[in-house]
Amino acid sequence: MIEPGLYHILFISAALFFIGIYGFLTRRNLITMLMSIELILNSVNLNFIAFNKYVWPDKMDGLFFTLFIIAIAAAEAAVAIAIIINLYRSHQSIDVENAEDLKY
Amino acid sequence: MPNATTIALIPLLPLAGFLLLGLFGRKYLKSSSGLIGTALLLTSTILALYTAYEYFFVYGKVNGAYQQFIPLQLTWLEFSKGVSIDMGLLLDPISVMMLVVVSFISLMVHIYSLGYMKGEERFATYYSFLGLFTFSMLGLVLASNIFQIYIFWELVGVSSFLLIGYYYDKPSAVAASKKAFIVTRFADLGFLIGILILSFSSGTLDFTTLIQRLTSPESNEVKTAVVSTFLGASALTWGAALVFIGGAGKSAMFPLHIWLPDAMEGPTPVSALIHAATMVVAGVYLVARLFPVFALTTPAVLEIIGWVGAISAIIAAVIACTQTDIKRILAYSTMSQIGYMMFALGVSKYGGEAGLGYTASMFHLFTHAMFKALLFLGAGAVIHYIHSNDMRDMGGLRKYLPVTHITFLIACLAIAGVPPFAGFFSKEEILLAAYQNNMAIYWIALITSGLTAFYMFRLYFNIFWSKPHEVHGEKHGEGGFVMMLPLVLLAVGAAAAGFIPFGEFVSSDGKALVSHFHLEFSIAPVGLGLAGIFAALWLYKKQNDKPQKLAAALGGLYNAAYHKFYIDEIYFFITKKVLFNLIGRPAAWFDRNIVDGMVNLTGNTTQAVSEGIKKIQSGKVQQYAIYFLAGVIVLATLFIYVLR
Numbered sequence: 167m168i169e170p171g172l173y174h175i176l177f178i179s180a181a182l183f184f185i186g187i188y189g190f191l192t193r194r195n196l197i198t199m200l201m202s203i204e205l206i207l208n209s210v211n212l213n214f215i216a217f218n219k220y221v222w223p224d225k226m227d228g229l230f231f232t233l234f235i236i237a238i239a240a241a242e243a244a245v246a247i248a249i250i251i252n253l254y255r256s257h258q259s260i261d262v263e264n265a266e267d268l269k270y
Numbered sequence: 271m272p273n274a275t276t277i278a279l280i281p282l283l284p285l286a287g288f289l290l291l292g293l294f295g296r297k298y299l300k301s302s303s304g305l306i307g308t309a310l311l312l313t314s315t316i317l318a319l320y321t322a323y324e325y326f327f328v329y330g331k332v333n334g335a336y337q338q339f340i341p342l343q344l345t346w347l348e349f350s351k352g353v354s355i356d357m358g359l360l361l362d363p364i365s366v367m368m369l370v371v372v373s374f375i376s377l378m379v380h381i382y383s384l385g386y387m388k389g390e391e392r393f394a395t396y397y398s399f400l401g402l403f404t405f406s407m408l409g410l411v412l413a414s415n416i417f418q419i420y421i422f423w424e425l426v427g428v429s430s431f432l433l434i435g436y437y438y439d440k441p442s443a444v445a446a447s448k449k450a451f452i453v454t455r456f457a458d459l460g461f462l463i464g465i466l467i468l469s470f471s472s473g474t475l476d477f478t479t480l481i482q483r484l485t486s487p488e489s490n491e492v493k494t495a496v497v498s499t500f501l502g503a504s505a506l507t508w509g510a511a512l513v514f515i516g517g518a519g520k521s522a523m524f525p526l527h528i529w530l531p532d533a534m535e536g537p538t539p540v541s542a543l544i545h546a547a548t549m550v551v552a553g554v555y556l557v558a559r560l561f562p563v564f565a566l567t568t569p570a571v572l573e574i575i576g577w578v579g580a581i582s583a584i585i586a587a588v589i590a591c592t593q594t595d596i597k598r599i600l601a602y603s604t605m606s607q608i609g610y611m612m613f614a615l616g617v618s619k620y621g622g623e624a625g626l627g628y629t630a631s632m633f634h635l636f637t638h639a640m641f642k643a644l645l646f647l648g649a650g651a652v653i654h655y656i657h658s659n660d661m662r663d664m665g666g667l668r669k670y671l672p673v674t675h676i677t678f679l680i681a682c683l684a685i686a687g688v689p690p691f692a693g694f695f696s697k698e699e700i701l702l703a704a705y706q707n708n709m710a711i712y713w714i715a716l717i718t719s720g721l722t723a724f725y726m727f728r729l730y731f732n733i734f735w736s737k738p739h740e741v742h743g744e745k746h747g748e749g750g751f752v753m754m755l756p757l758v759l760l761a762v763g764a765a766a767a768g769f770i771p772f773g774e775f776v777s778s779d780g781k782a783l784v785s786h787f788h789l790e791f792s793i794a795p796v797g798l799g800l801a802g803i804f805a806a807l808w809l810y811k812k813q814n815d816k817p818q819k820l821a822a823a824l825g826g827l828y829n830a831a832y833h834k835f836y837i838d839e840i841y842f843f844i845t846k847k848v849l850f851n852l853i854g855r856p857a858a859w860f861d862r863n864i865v866d867g868m869v870n871l872t873g874n875t876t877q878a879v880s881e882g883i884k885k886i887q888s889g890k891v892q893q894y895a896i897y898f899l900a901g902v903i904v905l906a907t908l909f910i911y912v913l914r
Contacts, residue, residue, distance in 0.1 A: 265889075
């Protein structure tokens, strides 16, 4: 069994990031878009952990950053879902294309 | 010594009246506004008379000559050391004389208007305007600084504009007020440039210093100013000529006289005050004020002044013989008489016996103010009675308006130069001055004096004799005590003012000038005057067809004079055809296409750009995300590959 190196993990992280981007740009459902954002955030977390483990194994900075990002992501999700609920109340839909009139 | 407070109060009281009646008159003082204005002016007049008495008989004369006093001088705006606009009071024989004339005539008009303007909707406004005018005119005559005179000069222009346009619902009055303002304003442009040139060459705006520096040929100022020339004339000559243009505009001298006859659209007492006795002589006053400069430094300009005055005098007299609107006849007569004052200054020299023209001019100004104001107020009484300005609607009024008739006759005799009325003395002096200095002008003046007698008596006979008057049930008579009192007082002035030994008080250098009376010299003008009167008597005493026959016989000349020598038409041609087409239209084109075009270009560009970038803000969240992503990629590329 091969010990996974830094590059393996970075590959997964990059893949996760671009899947997230793809999802964010193509989905019309706001919940799905929110989930895509979570994927992007998690790819970033993965990067922090990987660099911490392989480049500076004797330090904890990356770990803590990750913990903070998870906390903030939770808050952000709460806010985003609140927005979505309000949008649904006014538009009877959570399709992003129906929310174009918000630009006014 | 003069008391500054007393003298300052003379112009300030009418100003107070203007502010009081202008601010509160319409609402709170509607019926009493006339009395308030009149009371303030009465105080002013008493103070003016007191000042005149003190000046002429108590402190004015030092070492046998009347001196200049400046009891008050406040710096209002200082440009640099020595060059400042001051607000001051200047007392010398002519300013004191004008003080009396302006306040007295203004008082007469105030009293007269109590009757004449009774029941007008804007009674209080009328009196506040009269106050403004009186304040400005008194400030003008007292000015100690050439810029101060300019400020008050414009103020009298404004008040004249307001009062001509008093009946603002009448289109002709509105047009006349605009015409008066624009023509005089145009002339004032020359005045302003003249002030700038004179003050630049003398380095001061103060009258006393300016005259001192510009009249001594050895002074540095004169030497420098004479060297700098333009079109063959020195800077000083140009400056003096431009100042005179301002004076000519205000005094309705040919060819800037076109506004004066139209100005008769204003209420008649206003015409008496502004367009006969006071404001229109401001030009004469200005020339007299700067007389040493004109006479000693720029005699060429004085020559021009003489000719402009003489030409105006005769042209106006000829036109006056053919008009039928009584106020217009009086307006042309005013212009003719001011022409007399102008050329009297023009033929005068500075100092001693040769300065007779100066004294005569001021004397004529004084007597003219009396009898011309009387003529206008008399005409006002007639118009008040008949409700028409046209001579052809009048006739046979001597029984219906006895007081007006007698006073009007006195004024006519005075202006015609019949002894012993006031006009005789002043006109004799003017003619004598012209005779001694310029024969051509003397002949013009002599013919004019005959014409004057003719047209004034043409007016008199047409109003009071001619055909019998048909009564159309006029409700009122002559207009009560307030309208009769000024007529009588002015008639006394017109009859007796000539006996004042004027040369004692007013002369070009302040020393007493004894006027010599030559009986043989008086024969020609008095004879011509009487001839004019008898010609008018023969033609107009009874209604007949002789005037028509005479007019037909004169043909072209009569027509030209009837149409005022087509001067208005020439102005219209120049302004409408030449100026509008050659300057106005190209300027309008430039404005519409180039100036507006630039503004529109800015607007259109902004709009086009914003239309273009509007599409970026689509409201599609995912589109924004793509832009954002593209931006991140670009920045990442930059940071990784370029800015490393």
